Amino acid sequence: MIQLTINGQPQQFESPINVTQLIDHLALHGKRIAIECNGEIIPRSQFSEQILDHGDQLEVVVAVGGG
Amino acid sequence: MDNLVIAGKTYTSRLLVGTGKYKDFSETRAAVEASGAEIITVAIRRTNIGQNFNEPNLLEVLPPSQYTLLPNTAGCYTVEDAVRTLRLARELLDGHSLVKLEVLGDPKTLYPNMVETLKAAEILIKEDFQVMVYTSDDPIIAKQLEDMGCVAVMPLASLIGSGMGILNPWNLQIIIDNAKIPVLVDAGVGTASDATIAMELGCDGVLMNTAIAAARDPVLMASAMRKAVEAGREAYLAGRMAKKLYSANPSSPTDGVIARADTTTKKSATGKSA
Numbered sequence: 619m620i621q622l623t624i625n626g627q628p629q630q631f632e633s634p635i636n637v638t639q640l641i642d643h644l645a646l647h648g649k650r651i652a653i654e655c656n657g658e659i660i661p662r663s664q665f666s667e668q669i670l671d672h673g674d675q676l677e678v679v680v681a682v683g684g685g
Numbered sequence: 686m687d688n689l690v691i692a693g694k695t696y697t698s699r700l701l702v703g704t705g706k707y708k709d710f711s712e713t714r715a716a717v718e719a720s721g722a723e724i725i726t727v728a729i730r731r732t733n734i735g736q737n738f739n740e741p742n743l744l745e746v747l748p749p750s751q752y753t754l755l756p757n758t759a760g761c762y763t764v765e766d767a768v769r770t771l772r773l774a775r776e777l778l779d780g781h782s783l784v785k786l787e788v789l790g791d792p793k794t795l796y797p798n799m800v801e802t803l804k805a806a807e808i809l810i811k812e813d814f815q816v817m818v819y820t821s822d823d824p825i826i827a828k829q830l831e832d833m834g835c836v837a838v839m840p841l842a843s844l845i846g847s848g849m850g851i852l853n854p855w856n857l858q859i860i861i862d863n864a865k866i867p868v869l870v871d872a873g874v875g876t877a878s879d880a881t882i883a884m885e886l887g888c889d890g891v892l893m894n895t896a897i898a899a900a901r902d903p904v905l906m907a908s909a910m911r912k913a914v915e916a917g918r919e920a921y922l923a924g925r926m927a928k929k930l931y932s933a934n935p936s937s938p939t940d941g942v943i944a945r946a947d948t949t950t951k952k953s954a955t956g957k958s959a
Contacts (some may be wrong), residue, residue, distance in 0.1 A: 620726050624734055625731040625734055626731070626734070627734060634756075637900040641906070644734055644735070645735070646732065646777050647741065650742060650744050650777060651732060651751040651777065651845040652708065652729075652774070652777035653736025653776075654769065654772075654773055656771065658775065659772050661776065662776070662814040663912065677731065677773070678731065678732050678734070679730060679731055679732060679777065680729075680730065680732045680742065680743075680777070681720060681728070681729060681742075681743050681744050681754070681772050681774075681777060681778075682702060682705075682728050682729075682730045682742055682743055683704040683705040683706070683707060683713060683727065683728065684726055684727055684757055684759050684894075685703025685704070685705045685706075685726055685728075685757070685759065685845075685892075685893075685894030685895065
């Protein structure tokens with residue numbers, strides 16, 4: 619088992635996963651989002667290559683109304 | 686044409702609006718349309734994990750193909766948070782580099798922390814962001830932000846969300862006089878006349894959110910703001926008359942008045958000017 623922290627919430631996974639798998643897991647496929655892992659942006663082009671492993675801190679963001 | 690040019694891009698509207706505090710996306714959209722704004726600000730926030738299957742997305746309502754989206758750093762109190770937020774925004778918006786930087790200093794007043802803002806601006810400019818920067822109305826700081834390469838300076842009229850209007854027009858005037866980049870009043874506008882005064886001072890544009898969103902009828906206020914900004918701009922370009930306490934020069938002709946009343950004779954009759 620590995621643990622990822624996604625937007626501050628811990629979540630368990632059977633084994634390391636790539637970012638595309640995470641997006642499917644979170645039902646965010648097709649949504650306009652941006653993802654940061656341990657403070658670094660993960661470019662969309664690297665979603666299927668970048669492997670997420672135990673202890674990774676992820677931020678998944680969207681655009682919302684603001685001034 | 687009298688257009689607003691920011692970072693080499695031309696805009697017809699000098700009113701920029703925020704998209705927060707509306708009751709729903711349909712009101713947001715209606716208000717933005719009524720405002721005529723081409724540049725609209727958005728915030729970057731964590732998505733609700735597991736709760737967004739069919740949740741509508743702001744960018745579906747206000748598509749980047751139709752508007753210039755200006756991601757902000759609202760809620761950021763440190764250089765690191767502001768820079769990270771805008772890096773995420775650039776990724777989210779496919780490399781779009783025009784951003785609104787604000788680093789706040791105090792949750793009670795939302796007054797900007799200019800020391801941190803200067804540091805964040807320097808990092809962002811090195812990373813090729815085009816930075817429109819929220820600032821205090823300090824003319825020296827505003828000039829420093831311009832000199833380091835910000836594409837627009839956006840001094841407050843009064844505190845964010847206060848609706849207090851323009852508290853220090855003289856500082857704004859100095860900032861405008863010194864600047865070679867666009868100066869936009871950001872924050873503090875409460876009603877249409879505030880926006881007009883900002884434009885009459887010579888501001889290049891006005892950015893507002895709460896003044897529209899918190900009006901009883903936001904869509905009507907958005908329309909009022911559009912006219913107010915246009916009116917203020919035209920008045921600025923037209924050049925106002927000189928102020929004087931009173932004028933001996935009436936607007937209507939002094940000759941040809943019927944039943945001619947000779948003021949000299951009258952005064953003589955009363956003996957006051959004899």
